[in-house]
Amino acid sequence: MPDAAMLEVKQLNSWYGESHILHGVDFDVREGEVVTLLGRNGAGKTTTMKSIMGLVPRREGSIRYRGAETVGYLPNAIAKAGIAFCPEERGIFASLTVNENLLLPPVVAPGGLDVDTIYALFPNLKERANTAQGTKLSGGEQQMLAIARILRTGARLLLLDEPTEGLAPVIVQQIGRTIREIKSRGFTVLLVEQNFRFAATVADRHYVMEHGRVVDMIPNTQLEASMDKLHEYLGV
């Protein structure tokens, strides 16, 4: 059923201490899609991702993954359900080798890529596998590693938080190819992006966030026609 929502977020509210960050976020992601969350800094994109993963102190509303309500789950249970997260700061561990970083996330379901396939997708990582500190890799390599390690686990929904941030154009293109490749392998991707020109090269649909809410949805096919609107939303 290609049209059934894989992830369904409804009236999601999140707080950091006293600050109310998300004010009723609504959107959905269908199986096999690449969907982006666009918006300015502070619009709540990263908080939305962290809320889906259970990494915020307090959240309310509904987050259904394959029909199951996960809003009360601990992060490890959400991961076990089949959602994997690649954080904005990449989260490569300095005290682990590159190989240990790659093998760290436990396999949660069958169907993940094996290490050979991953190395075929990311040849640089194979060369650097025995690097003693994961953080000794370049920024681009760290980003590749952060994506590669969640492809192993069998999770089918990948949350990628600004994978292109701070990277050289040639690396950004490589990440674009990677995202199209994992989409072709049947993974579903929710992508946070500041750079909508990059988002347009990989995504099926775009949700625009403002002040902790989703304010618009633009199919990628209508992106060109919606340029004026988008410039206004993003202030670019």
Next chain:
Amino acid sequence: MITIFGIPGPLLFGQLLLGLINGAFYAMLSLGLAIIFGMLNIINFAHGALFMMGAFVAWMLLNYLGIGYFPALILAPVIVGIFGLICEKTIISPLYKLDHLYGLLLTFGMALVIEGLFRNAYGSSGMPYRIPDVFQGATDLGFMFLPNYRGWVVIAALIVCLATWAIIEKTFIGARLRAATENAPLVQAFGVNVPRLITLTYGAGVALAAFAGVLAAPIYSVNPNMGSNFIITVFAVVVIGGMGSILGSIVTGFALGVIEGLTKVFYPQGSATVIFLVMVIVLIVRPRGLFGKAA
């Protein structure tokens, strides 16, 4: 007789051995503290009391159940380790949300309660624990006589320390532990049950203390204060080695034991303070400790 720097050889080597023995206990105890600190961010003040419990459990197993030294070497750490798991689950874990100071106060209180209970039941004069028959006697090394049991303690401590280091640095489960020490929320978001990992880490650190306690039982008398005699020095060792450093605590533990032993030979009055002197110097020159990573 051989003399070295005007000191009779047997005296020098004797103190060196004593230093090595003390160093073995410093290493095992500070290793457990380092592991617990890395994962829980709590300075486990109850560590000395749990070390003492290890010795007492070995004594009780022998005197009440007739279970000897070698089974006790396994059983006592398991029993005390389970006690540690229960403490972590029930009273320590609720404090993680609060300032670290609360964990320190709680474990300090735990130490007082545990020691008080044993003092109430067994007094504080201490009870002997016989050296197991296989380790009776001494071996002539040519330059000195080595009591067999003391040789065993140094070897056993080295094996346990190196095995612990290898598990943490070289295995898959160790990689998870290191990762969780660095960024626990992310590791949990990968599907690892981090709260359970923390509980097991505390249990393992406590079991290590209890293992040291069993090794110590035949050397020092089994008494409720045996842990507090050690623990202050062990905290200094942890500070010198660098908070949370695994290799640092092992190397520093043995090294400071030896330094203490040598001080007893060359300047006996200074032996009680030399470790703290080293601590002061290290804190001035390299505040993060000899093996500590920059914060």
